[in-house]
Amino acid sequence: MDDTRERRLQLTRGKLLKLAGGGAASVGLISLPGCGGDGEQTVESSLADANVDAPQIRSYPYIPSQLPLNCTVLSFFTQPEAQDVEAFTARLIPGSADDPGAREACVTNFIDRKLAEHKSFATTTYFRPPFAKPAKDHPPGFADGTIYVSEDDLPRYGFQSSLTPQQTYRLGLKELDAYSRSLHGKPFRALSDGQQDAIIGDLEDDKVKSFEKPTGSGFFDLLQKDTLDGMFADPIYGGNRDFAGWRLIGYPGAQRSYTAAELKDGPNKRTIQSLVEMQAMHPGRPDEHVILPISGSRRLARRAR
Amino acid sequence: MATKHAKVDVVTIGAGWTSAIIGAKLCPKGRDVVALEQGPQRWGYPDFAHDHDSLRYSGRYAMMVDLSRETWTWRPSPDKPALPMRQYGSFNPGEGLGGAAVHWSGQLWRFMETDFNHRSYVVERYGAKRLPAGSTIQDWPVKYDELEEYYDAFEYDIGASGIAGNLRGEIQPGGNPFEAPRQRPYPHPPLGTNRFADIFAAGCDKLGLHPFPQPAGILSRAWTDPFGNHRSGCLYCGFCTRFGCEVDAKSSPQTTHLPVALATGRYDVRLGCKVLRIETGGDGRATGVTYVDGQGEEHFQPAELVLVSAFTLENNRLLLLSKGGKHPNGVGNDRGRVGKNYTYQIYPAPIVGLFEGEKLNMYMGNTCTINIIYDYNGDNFDHSDLDFIGGMQLYSEPCEREPFNSVKGLTTEDGKSWGAAWKQQLGRDWDSYASIVTEGESIPYEDQFVDLDPHYTDKFGNPLLRISFDWHDNEKKMWRFVAKRAQEIMAAMKPTRVVKFQPEIPAYNIHDYQSTHPTGGCIMGTDPGTSVTNGYGQVWDTPNVFVTGAALFPQNPGANPTGTIGALTYRTAEALLDRWFDDPDELLES
Numbered sequence: 018m019d020d021t022r023e024r025r026l027q028l029t030r031g032k033l034l035k036l037a038g039g040g041a042a043s044v045g046l047i048s049l050p051g052c053g054g055d056g057e058q059t060v061e062s063s064l065a066d067a068n069v070d071a072p073q074i075r076s077y078p079y080i081p082s083q084l085p086l087n088c089t090v091l092s093f094f095t096q097p098e099a100q101d102v103e104a105f106t107a108r109l110i111p112g113s114a115d116d117p118g119a120r121e122a123c124v125t126n127f128i129d130r131k132l133a134e135h136k137s138f139a140t141t142t143y144f145r146p147p148f149a150k151p152a153k154d155h156p157p158g159f160a161d162g163t164i165y166v167s168e169d170d171l172p173r174y175g176f177q178s179s180l181t182p183q184q185t186y187r188l189g190l191k192e193l194d195a196y197s198r199s200l201h202g203k204p205f206r207a208l209s210d211g212q213q214d215a216i217i218g219d220l221e222d223d224k225v226k227s228f229e230k231p232t233g234s235g236f237f238d239l240l241q242k243d244t245l246d247g248m249f250a251d252p253i254y255g256g257n258r259d260f261a262g263w264r265l266i267g268y269p270g271a272q273r274s275y276t277a278a279e280l281k282d283g284p285n286k287r288t289i290q291s292l293v294e295m296q297a298m299h300p301g302r303p304d305e306h307v308i309l310p311i312s313g314s315r316r317l318a319r320r321a322r
Numbered sequence: 323m324a325t326k327h328a329k330v331d332v333v334t335i336g337a338g339w340t341s342a343i344i345g346a347k348l349c350p351k352g353r354d355v356v357a358l359e360q361g362p363q364r365w366g367y368p369d370f371a372h373d374h375d376s377l378r379y380s381g382r383y384a385m386m387v388d389l390s391r392e393t394w395t396w397r398p399s400p401d402k403p404a405l406p407m408r409q410y411g412s413f414n415p416g417e418g419l420g421g422a423a424v425h426w427s428g429q430l431w432r433f434m435e436t437d438f439n440h441r442s443y444v445v446e447r448y449g450a451k452r453l454p455a456g457s458t459i460q461d462w463p464v465k466y467d468e469l470e471e472y473y474d475a476f477e478y479d480i481g482a483s484g485i486a487g488n489l490r491g492e493i494q495p496g497g498n499p500f501e502a503p504r505q506r507p508y509p510h511p512p513l514g515t516n517r518f519a520d521i522f523a524a525g526c527d528k529l530g531l532h533p534f535p536q537p538a539g540i541l542s543r544a545w546t547d548p549f550g551n552h553r554s555g556c557l558y559c560g561f562c563t564r565f566g567c568e569v570d571a572k573s574s575p576q577t578t579h580l581p582v583a584l585a586t587g588r589y590d591v592r593l594g595c596k597v598l599r600i601e602t603g604g605d606g607r608a609t610g611v612t613y614v615d616g617q618g619e620e621h622f623q624p625a626e627l628v629l630v631s632a633f634t635l636e637n638n639r640l641l642l643l644s645k646g647g648k649h650p651n652g653v654g655n656d657r658g659r660v661g662k663n664y665t666y667q668i669y670p671a672p673i674v675g676l677f678e679g680e681k682l683n684m685y686m687g688n689t690c691t692i693n694i695i696y697d698y699n700g701d702n703f704d705h706s707d708l709d710f711i712g713g714m715q716l717y718s719e720p721c722e723r724e725p726f727n728s729v730k731g732l733t734t735e736d737g738k739s740w741g742a743a744w745k746q747q748l749g750r751d752w753d754s755y756a757s758i759v760t761e762g763e764s765i766p767y768e769d770q771f772v773d774l775d776p777h778y779t780d781k782f783g784n785p786l787l788r789i790s791f792d793w794h795d796n797e798k799k800m801w802r803f804v805a806k807r808a809q810e811i812m813a814a815m816k817p818t819r820v821v822k823f824q825p826e827i828p829a830y831n832i833h834d835y836q837s838t839h840p841t842g843g844c845i846m847g848t849d850p851g852t853s854v855t856n857g858y859g860q861v862w863d864t865p866n867v868f869v870t871g872a873a874l875f876p877q878n879p880g881a882n883p884t885g886t887i888g889a890l891t892y893r894t895a896e897a898l899l900d901r902w903f904d905d906p907d908e909l910l911e912s
Contacts, residue, residue, distance in 0.1 A: 077362060077369035079378070109740040118745065140382040143393040143408045147777060157403055159777060164403050173398065174405045175833025214741070241740060249725035250377035265745070266752035268685055268725050271374035274557035275686040277514025280721075283681050292374045 081293050085130075085255045088123040092133035093183070098190045099125055100206040105193075106244045108213045117261035119244050127247030127256030128186075137181040148179040180231055182239060189236035192228055252291050260289050271295050324612060324620040330354040330590075331903070333611055333625035335640060336632040337591045338421025339884075340870035340891045342575035344629055345583030346549075347895035353903075354588045356623055358595040358613050360387075361418030365576050370566035376724040379564045383410045385425045386564075387417045387633075391596075392780035394635055396832045398792040400769055406778050406786065411833040413840055414564065415633040419591065420575040422633060422838060423884070427563040427689035427720070428572050430482050430539040431881035432473050432889075434700050435502045438462040440765075440877060443701065444711050452711055454796040458663055458766045460876040463848045463857035463912065466502050469889045474505055476888035480573040481545050481553065483510040483690075484537030498534045500696040510542045513556055515718075518682040518756045519693040522718035525815035531697045536717070538690035539573040539884065549582050560722045562688035595621075598782060599644040600628050600867060606648035607907070608867045614782065626906060627866050627898070630844070634873040638664075638772050638843040639787040641854075641861075641869075649863065654844060654854045656863040661772040663845045664789065665878040668714060668762030668797060669836040672805035672824045674731075675817030676755045684753055687721035694718075698804050699880045700763070710799035714762030714880050716808055723753075731755070732821065755821055758808045761837075762801070763880040767794055772843050789840070792830050801827035839883055844873040858894045858910045860902075865909055868894060 091099055103125040112118020119125075131139055138144070152165035159165075166174065178185070193216075197205040201212055208216070219225050220233040228236060247256030249263070251271065257263065263270055269284060271292035279285060332348065334341035337359035345355045364370070378384045387393075389409065396412075397404035416422035436443045441459045444452055453459060486507040487497025494507075512535035515523070523533035540562075543555040554569035562572060570577040583589035594616030601622065603609045610624035630637045641660045644653040654660050694717040696702055705711055729748055730739045732755050738744050775788035793801075805825050812820060847853025850862040859874055861867040870891050872883040897910050 077364040078371065079369065079373050079375070079384075081372050081375060110745055111742045112745075138409075140409060141386070141389040141391075143389045143406045145406075145778065149403075149405050159403065164405060164777065166403050166405065170398065170402060173829060173831040173833075174396070175407065175411050175831065176409045177405060217740070245729055246377060246381060246726050249729060250381065251375055253375075254377060263725060265749045266725060266729070267681075267749075268752070271561075272559060274559050277558065280514045280516040280558060280683055280687050280691055281520060283517075283683055284686070292372060295372065295374065 081251075082253050083293060084252055084291060085126075088126045088255075088258060091129055093129050094125075094132075094186075097194075097204065097206070098186070099129065101190055101193060101204065102128060102186075102240070104206040104208075104213060105217065105240055106247070108210065108217055109241055109244045110248055111210075112261075117259070117265075119248055121258070122248050122256055122261035123258040124244050124247035124256045126258075127250070127254050128243045130255040131243065131246075132183050132186060135182075137183065139182075142176075144181075146179075149174065149177045178231065178235060180235075185231045185236060185239050189228070189231050189239075193236075196225060196227055253293060260291075263289060324622045326622045327356075327624065329610070329624040329626070330356050331625065332356070332627045332629055333358065333623050334629040334631045335597050335611070335636070336360065336421055337419050337575070337580075338631060338633070338871075339423040339575045339579070340631040340887065341629065342420070342579035342583055343888070343891045344631070344870075344895055344898075345589040346579035347892075348899060349583050349586040349588040351899055352588070355583070355590070356625070357589065357591045358597050358611065358623065359417075359419055359591055359593050360596045361416075361593070363419045363591075363593055364424065364566060365419075366566060366570040366574075367568055370568040373565050373568065374559065374561045376561075376726055379425075379561070380724055381726060383414065383564070385416050385418065385566070386410060387415045390781070392786060393778075394787050394789055395775045395778050396789045396791065398790075398830065400790050404775060404777075404788045404790075407832050409833075410835070412831070412836050413838040414835065415635065415838060419593070420580065424566050424574045424576065425564045426539075426572075426574075426838075426884065427882075428538045428540040429690055429882045430477070430484070430537050430885045431883075432469075432502060432504070432885050433466070433879045433881060434500065434702075435466040436701050437879040438465045438469075440879075447701070448705060448711070452705075454711065454765065454767075454794065456767045456769065456794070457796070458768060458852075460663070460766075460845070460847055460852065462876055463846050463853075464890070464893070468912075469886070469893065470502070470505065472889035472892040473885060475892055476885065478506075478509050479548060480539055480578050480888070481510060481541050481547055482508050482537060482539055482573075482885075483542040484508040484512050485534060487534060496534060498537075498694075498696050499532050500699065500702045508537065510545065512536070513538050513540060513542045513691050514558065514687070515693055516683045516687050516691050516721050517680070518677075518684060518721075519691065519718040521677070521680075521682075521815050522758065522811070523693040525811045526693070526695050528814045529810060531695045531811070533693045533695050536690040536692050536694055540567075540688065540690055541571045541573070547578065549578065551577055551581060553577055556688070558687045558691065560686050560688070560724075562722050563720070596782070597632075597640065598784065600630075600640065600653050602644070602647050602649055602653065602864065604647065606864060608653065608864055627868065627902075630861075630867060630869040630873075631871065634840050634843065634871055635772065635787050635789075637869055637871065637873040639774070639785075641844060642774050642787075643784055653864050653867055654861040654869075657851055659845075659852065659854050661843050663766035663842040663876055664770055664772045664791065664840070665764040665766050665842045665875070666791060667764050667837040667839045667841075667878055667880075668760055668793075668801065668827070670824065670828055670834075671719065671757035671759045672801070672808045673812045674755060674757040674821040674823075675812050675815060676732075676751060676819050676821050677815075678751065678754055678818040681753050682756050684719065684721055684723035684756055685725075689720035689722065691721050692718045698807055708799075708803060710796045710803065712763045712765060712796065712800055712880070714760045714800065714804045716804065716811065717759050717761070719756040719759055725752075728752070757822075758812055760801075760804060760808070761880055761882070762797070762804070764841075764878045765796065766842060766877050770794075793827055798827050839872065839878060841872040841875040841878040841883060844869045845876045846874045847876065856909060857912050858897050859890070860910055862909070866906055868898075870894065 106119035337357035485497040774785040
């Protein structure tokens with residue numbers, strides 16, 4: 018563990034104690050594994066207050082948030098839920114201290130933040146009825162306030178669920194827990210890697226009958242999408258901790274610029290960085306390649322003076 | 323009770339590029355223009371100075387139309403149910419000042435000469451029976467020769483980068499030998515190309531094909547434009563499509579026409595305003611538009627001329643929603659033509675190759691730092707012994723690859739995109755695989771159209787637009803042929819292995835991003851019985867309503883629309899100034 022990580026964890030623990038008023042908290046996804054047992058207690062961070070419609074983000078200029086410090090405070094999940102989610106993501110992208118995966122990159126923290134920060138979806142979503150149903154015992158078409166679509170065609174229409182992501186996690190995790198216990202007598206987080214992989218594979222292929230709402234593949238798709246987003250999006254969102262995802266694939270993060278020569282020969286030496294670490298822009302002269310643009314509103318303002 | 327505003331010369335739907343062009347051309351001549359824009363204001367610097375955020379812009383579509391307010395429904399054919407596109411997918415229309423021309427890719431084309439007389443060309447060369455069954459291909463009312471000067475003016479105003487391939491009829495080395503003749507070279511040299519683009523070009527060279535760099539509406543060098551805007555050259559930062567450009571290297575209304583229009587004091591942009599319908603009077607003429615502002619208050623803006631200048635799909639919907647009086651089926655729809663000749667664009671990648679040990683630098687640059695061939699586009703190859711008409715571009719995969727949405731693109735040999743084996747491969751090969759991509763023409767059919775959806779409505783209770791669209795036999799056959807050519811090129815590029823080959827076109831779906839080039843529906847023509855507008859976008863049945871943009875295209879050639887949209891709007895602006903205002907009830911004649 019490097020110094021930065023150690024410092025972050027110290028900060029995390031200090032902050033947690035403060036948040037929890039010194040009492041027991043549902044914490045420890047990394048720092049204190051297993052410590053909270055199966056309690057349903059949740060620490061609500063200030064994130065839950067944000068709770069904004071998607072997108073929360075239409076205003077300009079765009080000012081990105083700062084890098085989050087801790088990896089352990091939960092805002093949406095209960096601790097058992099978070100542990101199941103973490104176990105799931107850690108099978109999608111397995112890792113170790115030397116070769117970080119989803120667990121080490123704090124992907125669960127990313128997902129938890131996302132679910133807490135948004136009332137429902139993180140991207141603009143048309144969520145008005147009627148919602149489609151597969152035409153199993155019904156001819157395709159509109160009837161009684163429902164639109165029936167042939168099962169072959171349905172995947173072509175993309176996302177058609179009537180569940181919000183929050184509902185999909187709540188219901189899906191409950192179903193995952195029940196299914197794991199029915200198969201092996203243990204919760205998902207306590208299963209072996211092989212047992213977890215088998216369940217994940219069956220969910221992906223929609224082979225688990227008890228998953229109806231959400232469907233097995235619907236649950237898998239959302240978890241996989243969130244895992245990839247969390248592992249490979251900018252660390253300001255709470256995942257991709259210490260650039261674990263970007264280091265894996267050799268991506269230097271948000272850079273201000275490259276040259277035409279670098280497009281061919283590869284990058285000159287770059288420090289991997291988050292977009293909040295990007296260098297500021299400096300005004301230049303109009304005859305330089307890189308200049309601060311003077312068009313649009315700036316030009317109008319200049320005229321007005 | 324709607325607030326009634328003072329009458330203006332022109333009201334435009336949205337403040338996108340065609341609205342800005344009309345403003346920049348008309349306002350300095352004393353015309354007052356009001357632009358009603360549903361989104362917010364934004365400018366290159368400082369609004370985009372910190373926008374290198376893939377998740378926010380590519381993942382969560384921060385610059386796109388708010389789907390919680392309105393979306394589009396789709397069905398594969400008229401006998402199947404239509405469902406709304408609930409989250410982004412197939413296309414990405416933008417909202418806000420400058421419209422989609424702020425987040426566009428910058429691929430800038432002129433259409434080929436044969437694109438403008440598609441129908442008569444096919445009939446003359448191959449015979450009428452070669453027109454695909456059920457297709458409604460038409461000739462454009464405008465020909466390339468008439469548009470050349472407007473293409474030229476648009477390219478020189480916005481600062482296009484590229485190599486001329488055909489200068490006044492003489493083929494130029496390094497450019498596109500199949501392009502229509504141009505009077506002048508591009509104002510700027512082409513953008514740089516990446517490692518993979520060069521491997522693609524070398525493969526094409528081996529096969530005797532003609533690769534050239536993508537012409538771009540992005541500056542390859544710093545420039546002070548004819549309007550006095552100072553703009554930077556491209557920084558190849560890797561955050562271009564779906565992002566705003568913080569140095570104004572990417573051309574947009576903000577870097578070009580908007581400052582000109584705004585500086586006159588006669589171009590009035592009202593933000594957060596959604597136009598609900600065009601109003602018409604007892605004589606059938608448009609009187610103005612009704613819109614709702616950000617507070618939900620209703621307004622009426624009277625205007626001498628209504629410019630239907632939103633995105634293609636919204637232009638169609640707005641005409642259909644504007645029912646009443648002399649136009650019971652909507653403005654422009656007296657003969658039932660609105661929504662017909664709806665077309666799209668073929669985009670997916672037929673083949674993906676892995677080049678082990680190579681770093682292809684896919685995450686730098688942009689969608690224009692690539693190489694392309696036109697050898698299989700349009701009628702640049704002999705179709706005599708083929709079973710289809712038309713063609714496609716083939717090009718090296720667009721750059722600016724973003725990690726979060728690309729890591730699934732490289733699956734293990736058993737098709738998995740999770741687990742230890744997948745992760746290991748990803749770590750090794752994420753920047754070592756790339757595809758050859760198509761961009762193919764889309765022709766119109768009788769069963770391919772847009773109309774109003776009977777079940778789904780927007781936030782204001784108005785019906786959504788319903789799209790009926792799927793690939794037909796001609797496209798399937800075209801794909802089969804071009805996919806084989808892509809396979810030959812990939813073989814010549816000597817990959818370690820082919821990761822994926824798609825010999826048949828995948829069934830159209832609404833969830834994978836393909837292209838933001840839905841076109842047609844309010845097409846221009848010479849006959850009011852088979853078109854909605856004349857060659858200037860003037861609506862046949864309501865001559866003080868003009869449509870701009872790609873909704874005017876009778877069918878969609880195998881190239882992106884922006885250059886042609888710019889040229890057509892320049893031409894219309896000139897006709898409005900020179901002729902229309904003197905006699906606003908006359909139909910303009912070519």
